[in-house]
Amino acid sequence: MKIIVDCYGGDHCPVEAVAGAVAALEKLPELSVVLTGDEKEISALLQGHKYDRGRLEVVNASEVITNSDPPAKAVMRKKDSSTVVGLNLLKEGGADGMVSSANTGALLVGGSIILGLSEGVTRAALCPVLPNAKGTYTILADGGANIDCRPEQMVEFAVMGSVYMREMFNITSPSTGLLNNGAEAEKGNEQTKAAYKLLTETKGINFVGNIECRDLLTGAVDVIVADGFNGNIGIKASEGMGSVLFGLIKEGIMQGGLRAKMGYLLLKPVLKKVKNKMSSDDVGGAVFLGMKKVLVKTHGSGKAQAFMNAIIKAHGMAKSGVPAKIEDGLRFR
Amino acid sequence: MKIIVDCYGGDHCPVEAVAGAVAALEKLPELSVVLTGDEKEISALLQGHKYDRGRLEVVNASEVITNSDPPAKAVMRKKDSSTVVGLNLLKEGGADGMVSSANTGALLVGGSIILGLSEGVTRAALCPVLPNAKGTYTILADGGANIDCRPEQMVEFAVMGSVYMREMFNITSPSTGLLNNGAEAEKGNEQTKAAYKLLTETKGINFVGNIECRDLLTGAVDVIVADGFNGNIGIKASEGMGSVLFGLIKEGIMQGGLRAKMGYLLLKPVLKKVKNKMSSDDVGGAVFLGMKKVLVKTHGSGKAQAFMNAIIKAHGMAKSGVPAKIEDGLRFR
Numbered sequence: 001m002k003i004i005v006d007c008y009g010g011d012h013c014p015v016e017a018v019a020g021a022v023a024a025l026e027k028l029p030e031l032s033v034v035l036t037g038d039e040k041e042i043s044a045l046l047q048g049h050k051y052d053r054g055r056l057e058v059v060n061a062s063e064v065i066t067n068s069d070p071p072a073k074a075v076m077r078k079k080d081s082s083t084v085v086g087l088n089l090l091k092e093g094g095a096d097g098m099v100s101s102a103n104t105g106a107l108l109v110g111g112s113i114i115l116g117l118s119e120g121v122t123r124a125a126l127c128p129v130l131p132n133a134k135g136t137y138t139i140l141a142d143g144g145a146n147i148d149c150r151p152e153q154m155v156e157f158a159v160m161g162s163v164y165m166r167e168m169f170n171i172t173s174p175s176t177g178l179l180n181n182g183a184e185a186e187k188g189n190e191q192t193k194a195a196y197k198l199l200t201e202t203k204g205i206n207f208v209g210n211i212e213c214r215d216l217l218t219g220a221v222d223v224i225v226a227d228g229f230n231g232n233i234g235i236k237a238s239e240g241m242g243s244v245l246f247g248l249i250k251e252g253i254m255q256g257g258l259r260a261k262m263g264y265l266l267l268k269p270v271l272k273k274v275k276n277k278m279s280s281d282d283v284g285g286a287v288f289l290g291m292k293k294v295l296v297k298t299h300g301s302g303k304a305q306a307f308m309n310a311i312i313k314a315h316g317m318a319k320s321g322v323p324a325k326i327e328d329g330l331r332f333r
Numbered sequence: 334m335k336i337i338v339d340c341y342g343g344d345h346c347p348v349e350a351v352a353g354a355v356a357a358l359e360k361l362p363e364l365s366v367v368l369t370g371d372e373k374e375i376s377a378l379l380q381g382h383k384y385d386r387g388r389l390e391v392v393n394a395s396e397v398i399t400n401s402d403p404p405a406k407a408v409m410r411k412k413d414s415s416t417v418v419g420l421n422l423l424k425e426g427g428a429d430g431m432v433s434s435a436n437t438g439a440l441l442v443g444g445s446i447i448l449g450l451s452e453g454v455t456r457a458a459l460c461p462v463l464p465n466a467k468g469t470y471t472i473l474a475d476g477g478a479n480i481d482c483r484p485e486q487m488v489e490f491a492v493m494g495s496v497y498m499r500e501m502f503n504i505t506s507p508s509t510g511l512l513n514n515g516a517e518a519e520k521g522n523e524q525t526k527a528a529y530k531l532l533t534e535t536k537g538i539n540f541v542g543n544i545e546c547r548d549l550l551t552g553a554v555d556v557i558v559a560d561g562f563n564g565n566i567g568i569k570a571s572e573g574m575g576s577v578l579f580g581l582i583k584e585g586i587m588q589g590g591l592r593a594k595m596g597y598l599l600l601k602p603v604l605k606k607v608k609n610k611m612s613s614d615d616v617g618g619a620v621f622l623g624m625k626k627v628l629v630k631t632h633g634s635g636k637a638q639a640f641m642n643a644i645i646k647a648h649g650m651a652k653s654g655v656p657a658k659i660e661d662g663l664r665f666r
Contacts, residue, residue, distance in 0.1 A: 133577045144514060147522040181480060181565040189480040189562045213569035217577045229522045232514040233563050236546035237570035244466045244550045245578055245607060252603035260603050266596025270585035274578060 001030060002095040003314050007037035008064040008082040009102025011301045014042055017101065020307020022049045024315075025056060027308065031315055034095055036061045037082040061085040064102075067300065071105030075113065083107065087114040090293050096318035097294030099285075099310045101302050107288065107295065108145050116292045118323055120330030122150075124290035125157050126228070126297065127164070128235060129313075131277055134219030139164055141225055143286055144232035151194035154178075154225050155202050156330065160289040161223035162205045163329045167320040168313075174222035177211035179230055185209060191227060199225070202333050213237070217278070242278060246271075285310045287317065289326060294318045334363060335428040336647045340370035341397040341415040342435025344634045347375055350434065353640020355382045357648075358389060360641065364648055367428055369394045370415035394418040397435075400633065404438030408446065416440065420447040423626050429651035430627030432618075432643040434635050440621065440628065441478050448624045451656055453663030456482075457623035458490050459561070459630065460497070461568060462646075464610055467552030472497055474558055476619055477565035484527035487511075487558050488535050489663065493622040494556035495538045496662045500653040501646075507555035510544035512563055518542060524560060532558070535666050546570070550611070575611060579604075618643040620650065622659060627651045 005021045007014035014037055021033045032055035035042050039060035046056075063081035065074045078084060083102045087110050090098045100107055104126065112124050126145035130138045141161035146153065158176050165174035178199060180192045187210055188196060199207045211220055213234045226234070249271070253264045264271075285298040285306060294317040298310040317323075338354045340347040347370055354366045365388035368375050372393035379389075396414035398407045411417060416435045420443050423431045433440055437459065445457050459478035463471045474494035479486065491509050498507035511532060513525045520543055521529060532540045544553055546567045559567070582604070586597045597604075618631040618639060627650040631643040650656075 133580060147514060179566065181477060181562050189560075192562075213566045214573040214576075216570050216573050218573065227522075229514050230563065230566050233512065233546045233566045234570040237549050237567040238574040240547040240549050240551065241571040241574035241611075242578060243547075245575060245611065247466060248607040248610060249603060252606055253600070256600075256603050259599050263596045263599025263601075263603070266592050267586070267589075267600050268596075270582060270589050270593050270596070273585055274581040277581060278574075278578065 001097070001315050001318050002032045002034060003311050003318070004034045004036060004086045004090055004095045004098040005307065005311060006082045006086045006098065006100035006102055007035050007042055009066065009100060010298065012303055013101060014038070014045060016303045017307050018042060018045045019049070019304035021056070021311060022046075022051045023304055023308040024311035025051050027312060028315060031055065031311070033311065034059055034089065036086040036089070038062070059085060059089060065106045067103050069103060069106065071103060071109045074103065074106045075110040084110060084114070087111060091115055097296070097314035099296045099298060099307065099314050101298040101300055101307070104145075104297055107297055111288055111291045111295045115295065118290055118292055118327045118330070120327060121156055121160070121290035122153050124288050125160060126286050127161060127289050128286040130217060132217050132219035136219050137169065138217070138219060138221065139223050140216070140231050140235065141223060141289065142228040142231050143235055144228045147227060147229040149191070149227040151191060151198050154195040154227065155198050155333070156290070158199055158202060158205050158207065158223065158225045159329045159333050160326050161225065163326045164287065164289060164322060165222045167322050167325055168316055169222075171222055173206040175208045176205050176223040176225060177208055177215070177221035179213060179224050179226035179234065180210035181212070183210050183212055195225070204329055204333050246275065285313070287313065289322075292323055294323060334430070334648050334651050335365045335367060336644050336651070337367045337369060337419045337423055337428045337431040338640065338644060339415045339419045339431065339433035339435055340368050340375055341394075342399070342433060343631065345636055346434060347371070347378060349636045350640050351375060351378045352382070352637035354389070354644060355379075355384045356637055356641040357644035358384050360645060361648060364388065364644070366644065367392055367422065369419040369422070371395070392418060392422060398439045400436050402436060402439065404436060404442045407436065407439045408443040417443060417447070420444060424448055430629070430647035432629045432631060432640065432647050434631040434633055434640070437478075437630060440630055444621055444624045444628045448626045448628065451623055451625055451660045451663070453660060454489055454493075454623035455486050457621050458493060459619050460494060460622050461619040463550060465550050465552035469552050470502065471549070471552060471554065472556050473549070473564050473568065474556060474622065475561040475564050476568055477561045480560060480562040482524070482560040484524060484531050487528040487560065488531050488666070489623070491532055491535065491538050491540065491556065491558045492662045492666050493659050494558065496659045497620065497622060497655060498555045500655050500658055501649055502555075504555055506539040508541045509538050509556040509558060510541055510548070510554035512546060512557050512559035512567065513543035514545070516543050516545055528558070537662055537666050579608065618646070620646065622655075625656055627656060
């Protein structure tokens with residue numbers, strides 16, 4: 001399997017993207033990578049790494065799509081950007097998947113237009129794969145790409161998320177919940193009530209009913225279906241609470257004198273493990289579902305580990321043929 | 334000021350409600366309380382407490398509204414419940430405010446019908462007053478009572494929340510943000526885009542634009558305006574993250590051997606302080622805004638401290654005349 005790594009657009013690019021690609025090559029012997037971006041700069045960076053030269057190539061691209069670029073315009077105008085060059089290469093069959101930390105909107109627009117949407121898909125979804133308290137993962141479909149969704153689209157999200165969890169985590173019948181303002185069947189706003197009804201009638205998914213956002217990270221279900229607006233609220237509230245809590249703990253330690261500092265030194269491995277467990281670096285980013293080819297988005301602030309994990313994820317998705325299986329899932333729903 | 338305490342309906346009622354009322358009497362010399370519920374049971378509980386008898390009375394009520402009761406039916410049929418008896422007493426001028434841990438829906442319906450809505454208010458809002466990382470508070474209007482809100486209603490929430498923060502926390506011009514899926518002005522779904530426009534045109538509020546749910550607990554603004562569906566998602570996601578993180582830390586300590594256990598013992602005061610700071614017990618519950626009289630909801634699982642804080646809050650709201658000032662605010666917007 002060959003995965004394209006867009007080496008520009010993220011906060012720590014290209015340094016961390018290149019390091020992540022090299023680390024992924026080390027991890028997966030059957031992997032090869034194509035790095036897109038400024039060939040000179042990338043080559044210079046590669047000189048600091050040891051890697052199998054036969055499995056790495058660089059394709060030059062002279063432009064960069066930044067986070068302040070308007071997505072559609074950037075895709076149309078920056079034809080020689082590391083992102084667009086990568087997407088075109090992927091479309092033409094030059095690789096099996098792609099990883100990028102660039103502008104999410106540009107990836108959504110660019111991926112939908114250049115790669116195309118799978119048969120039966122109205123809109124591609126951006127789905128974070130969240131670590132949960134059980135030590136497994138939950139996919140959130142959609143995590144922020146689509147707002148004001150029609151209930152029919154939310155059924156597509158449910159099917160796509162279920163296919164992903166089945167193929168990537170070997171879960172025969174992934175449990176699927178609808179993000180709602182209460183667990184009871186009659187709860188919801190107009191949109192979620194309509195989606196609830198459609199989801200109960202959808203074949204090929206294991207719909208278990210409504211779930212509250214309290215269960216976003218508990219592992220109560222494998223797939224959480226949401227309008228991207230609500231998915232975004234839930235994810236960001238969780239991130240906010242996480243950073244507030246760790247911030248307050250840190251502040252408490254600083255002000256807590258010797259006792260607290262000693263306690264921290266002893267408890268550091270535990271706190272670090274918890275932080276890592278719930279961090280996005282470990283997860284390797286969100287996946288776009290519904291496009292004809294595999295596209296994985298790494299966090300804009302992602303470092304080498306995040307890139308490596310995203311590449312491994314893209315490799316797994318390509319190997320399992322997730323895009324084709326999504327088409328199957330939507331055909332037989 | 335006289336505050337009614339509905340002693341039934343919560344998980345730890347009536348024991349903790351009675352204890353909370355006694356604790357509040359101790360804190361506030363100018364407070365008197367009326368306890369509603371089973372007179373015999375309440376009197377028996379009071380024998381275990383010391384308090385100023387001249388400032389406490391009990392009004393008998395033979396029924397209890399439970400969490401499984403359908404709200405509207407419960408209010409209509411359980412006329413002799415501790416909740417309805419309390420609301421009627423409040424309406425008739427027998428007190429200045431009321432605190433209850435009963436069924437939220439019943440309080441919303443009962444409060445709106447029995448107490449009535451303030452002039453200019455379409456729907457009452459249920460507003461959690463959240464502790465934030467700055468050590469101050471942020472009010473979320475609405476936190477879950479109203480879904481599928483019209484943008485005009487969200488303007489009412491903004492005005493009501495601003496009046497509350499001004500009166501209760503002495504903030505001259507409370508900063509007000511709209512909960513949205515991005516900070517930029519053009520972000521949002523149809524509803525929030527329309528609300529954004531109206532909020533910029535509203536007099537008497539200090540609208541600072543969109544805020545992301547990451548800032549729910551950072552203290553970035555004093556008032557967060559939201560459709561109750563999204564408010565609910567944000568609050569529950571935060572609660573979920575909080576309990577997942579503390580759960581994982583606990584698990585890590587259990588599995589971390591002697592070193593982790595010693596670290597925990599030393600760091601316990603810090604962790605406990607952080608937990609208390611962000612807990613709902615300390616906050617004393619959510620306030621209903623938009624009703625003609627003061628009504629405060631304590632968490633169903635609230636203990637004595639939560640009741641005490643809710644009573645102190647209701648007392649403060651009554652003293653400041655929050656309901657009348659909300660009418661003023663809505664008149665001059």
